[in-house]
Amino acid sequence: MVREVYSLTTNLPKSEQYNLRYQMQSCAVSVMSNIAEGAGRGSNNDFARFLDIALGSSYELESQLIVSTDLGYFINLFSNR
Numbered sequence: 001m002v003r004e005v006y007s008l009t010t011n012l013p014k015s016e017q018y019n020l021r022y023q024m025q026s027c028a029v030s031v032m033s034n035i036a037e038g039a040g041r042g043s044n045n046d047f048a049r050f051l052d053i054a055l056g057s058s059y060e061l062e063s064q065l066i067v068s069t070d071l072g073y074f075i076n077l078f079s080n081r
Contacts, residue, residue, distance in 0.1 A: 002028045005061070012073055020068055027061035030054070 005028035009021040031054045038050025068074055 002032055008074070012068065016068075016073070020064055020073075024061060024064045024068075027057045027064065030057040031061070 002025075005024055009024050012021045034050045034054035034057065038047040038054070041047055041050065065074075
């Protein structure tokens with residue numbers, strides 16, 4: 001997922017380089033990192049807490065993808081698939 005988000009966000013306009021692009025990449029890395037960190041913890045409760053944090057980051061990423069699509073940033077990208 002991280003590679004896909006990084007690849008996708010390279011198509012955003014330069015004006016979004018430090019806004020949506022950075023936020024989306026950060027969320028994607030956060031999902032992966034929290035799952036990995038939780039898996040390394042010693043209890044199921046800790047793992048569940050980190051999975052919950054990862055889920056929150058995934059919802060944040062989803063909302064940013066919706067905004068980007070609504071702004072027309074990905075229209076050409078998805079029409080070619």
